[in-house]
Amino acid sequence: MKEQVRRLVIQAVAACFADNTLSSGEIPPVVVEVPAQEGHGDYATNAALSLARPEKKSPRAIAQALVDHIPESSLLERVEIAGPGFINFFLKGSAWxxxxxxxxxxxxGFGRSAQGGGKRVQVEFVSANPTGPLHIGHGRGAAIGDTLCRLLDATGWDVTREFYYNDAGAQITNLALSVQARCLGVESDDPRWPADGYQGEYIRELARAYLARETVEADARQVTATGDIDDLESIRLFAVASLRREQDQDLTAFDVRFDLYSLESELYTSGRVEAVVRRLMENNHTYEQDGALWLKSTDFGDDKDRVMRKADGSYTYFVPDVAYHLGKWERGFVRVVNEQGADHHSTITRVRAGLQAVDAGIPLGWPEYLLHQMVTVMRGGEEVKISKRAGSYVTLRELIDEVGRDATRFFFVMRKPDSQLIFDIDLAKQQTxxxxxxxxxxxxxxxxxxxxxxxxxxxxxxxxxxxxxxxxxxxxxxxxxxxxxxxxxxxxxxxxxxxxxxxxxxxxxxxxxxxxxxxxxxxxxxxxxxxxxxxxxxxxxxxxxxxxxxxxxxxxxxxx
RNA sequence: GCGCCCGUAGCUCAGCUGGAUAGAGCAACGGCCUUCUAAGCCGUAGGUCGUAGGUUCGAGUCCUACCGGGCGCGCCA
Structure with a gap:
C-alpha cells in the first residue's frame, strides 16, 4: 500500500518535470511514511521539502505543484498539504x-519478499567451543542468529546455517587435562589440579562416563571411550564429542538447527591453514621477529601487527579463522554474516585484515557482523554472576527447562542486539x-x-x-x-x-x-x-x- | 590511554535509517466480567531524550568534545 502511494508521488514529480513546473530534473529519494499523528493521514511524504533546495522554491509551493500533478487514483480519498510542506494522503476505506x-x-507467504533474489548467504552463529554446556550468552546468540536466518529466508535469500568450533588448541587440551584429573580423583584444591582447569560438575560426569567406556555420537561421528587415563587424546575425543552432543541436544530443544558444522582441526588436517600462511608470506604481508611470524595487519587497518606463528611453532587462533573464512568465500558465499558476542569484536578487524592480505578479491567489508551485547541474569531481584571456570552459571538448558522455549526465545530477541539485555528469570516465568x-x-x-x-x-x-x-x-x-x-x-x-x-x-x-x-x-x-x-x-x-x-x-x- | 557499544518516564525498553505535539509495558492511582478466554480492556499521572556546542527548513536520530556505564585491547580463544 505504501509502495503504491510512493509510486503516485514519483509520478507526480516526473509529471512536474515533464511540463516544466519543476526544473531541477532529479527525482529525490522519495520517502513515504505512516505519520505519527492521526490527523496527518494514512501516509505522508516529505518530497516537497527535499525538493525545496534544488528548486529554490518554497516547500509549500512545490507541494501544491505536486498535488496538482498526482494522477487519478481509486485509492485516494483526499490529499492535503500541511505544516512546512508535507503532503498527507487520506485513503478511501475501500483501499484497505x-x-x-x-x-x-x-x-x-504474507510478509515474504524477494529482495535476496535467491542468492546464497551463509550465517555463522553460536559457534561455541566444546568446553562446557551452552550458557545464557550462547542462548542470545542462538535466538538472534536463528531469527536472522528466518528473516533472510523470508526475504528471498538462500540461507546456509553454520556452526564452527575449536576442537583442538589450548582450551581443549585444558579440558582434557581437567577430565583426566577428575578420572584420577584429583580435586580442584589439589596442587596437582591443572592450572586453568574447568571445575564444573559436568567434568566429573565426563570422567565417570569416560571410565565407564561409554560411546557418544555427535556431528555424525561416533566416539567410544577407551577408559585409559593416560590416553589424553582419547580423553579429548571423548570429551569433545560428549559436550558437542550436549550442546546439540540443547539447541534442538531450542529449535535451532544447523546445516553444517565446521571443525578447526580439519583446517589443519586439510592443509588449509598452511596454505593461507604460504599465501600471506608470498604476498609479502608477513615478517619474522622474536622467533615468531607476524602479519602486517596494520597495512589493513589494524592498530597493531599480529602474531601468526608463535615462537613454539603453533599458530595463533586467528590464522585458522582466516583460513576458515577464505574457505567460505571459495565456497561461493558472496554474502556472509557472523553473529557473535560483542566481547569478541576485536576479531573483526583481524579477520578482515587477514582476508585482504590474502588478496583473493574479497571486498573490504566482508564478512558482515552482527554483534550482540552481554546478558545479565536476574533471579529473585539479584544478579546471577557468571563464572565458567568455577562452573557457576546459568545454562541455556536450565533456562529452557525453567522458562520454556517460547518465552526464552522471545526475551532474547526482544531487545536491540546492541543493547545489553537484562534477563529477568522470574518475569519470563510469569504467566501473567x-x-x-x-x-x-x-x-x-x-x-x-x-x-x-x-x-x-x-x-x-x-x-x-x-x-x-x-x-x-x-x-x-x-x-x-x-x-x-x-x-x-x-x-x-x-x-x-x-x-x-x-x-x-x-x-x-x-x-x-x-x-x-x-x-x-x-x-x-x-x-x-x-x-x-x-x-x-x-x-x-x-x-x-x-x-x-x-x-x-x-x-x-x-x-x- | 586507544577501539567498539550504550545513555530516552521511578524500572525495563521502542522510536521504522533526518520529519510534524517523543511512545509502549511494568510499577502508582481510578474504572470495566449474567455476553466470543479478565493471561484482557479504558482512563489519570509521569520527560531539560547524559551535558555543551555544531551541521539545516527540521536533530532523540548525523558531526565534535566532554561526563557516566559495559566490553575489548595476549606469542589465550
Missing part, C-alpha cells in the same frame, strides 16, 4: 480491502500480563477460540467479500488493517538491518490492537454480513500473528 484480500491470498510472550500468544489463542465458537453457531470459515468488508470501518478495525499492511515492510526492514527485535515490537503492537478491538466489539452477532467480515478480518490477524511468531521460532497456540 486490498490489503485483506492480499493477506488471504498469500497466507503463510507482565509477560509479553503470553500477551501475543494469547491474542492468537483468543481468536482461535472465537473461531471455534463461530463454527458451533454455523458460520463457515471466513472468506473475503468486498461488500461485507466495507463494513469494517471502526477505528479499531482500520487500525488493525493498516498495521497489517505494514507487515511485509517491517519484515524486510528487520532483515536488512539485522534487527530481529522489530518482530517482537510489531507483534506486541498488533496483539494490543486486537485486544482493544475485542474488548470494544462483539465479533459474533445477529448481523451476519458484519460477523462474516469480522471473522475474515480476524483470520487475517491470525495469519499475521502466526507468520510473525514463526519468524521468531515461537509457537502460536490454539488455546491457552
Amino acid at each position: 480491502q486490498e490489503t485483506l484480500s492480499l493477506i488471504e491470498e498469500q497466507g503463510a 500480563l507482565d509477560n509479553p510472550v503470553y500477551y501475543v500468544q494469547y491474542a492468537h489463542a483468543r481468536i482461535k477460540s472465537i473461531f471455534a465458537n463461530a463454527a458451533e453457531k454455523g458460520f463457515f470459515p471466513p472468506v473475503f467479500r468486498a461488500a461485507s468488508c466495507s463494513r469494517l470501518e471502526s477505528p479499531e478495525e482500520l487500525a488493525l488493517i493498516k498495521l497489517m499492511a505494514g507487515f511485509p515492510e517491517m519484515v524486510a526492514g528487520a532483515a536488512a538491518s539485522f534487527e530481529p527485535h522489530r518482530l517482537t515490537s510489531y507483534l506486541q503492537e498488533l496483539a494490543g490492537l486486537f485486544h482493544g478491538f475485542y474488548n470494544k466489539n462483539r465479533v459474533i452477532s445477529d448481523d451476519a454480513p458484519l460477523t462474516g467480515a469480522r471473522l475474515f478480518l480476524l483470520s487475517c490477524v491470525v495469519t499475521v500473528l502466526k507468520n510473525g511468531l514463526g519468524l521468531l521460532g515461537i509457537s502460536a497456540p490454539d488455546s491457552m
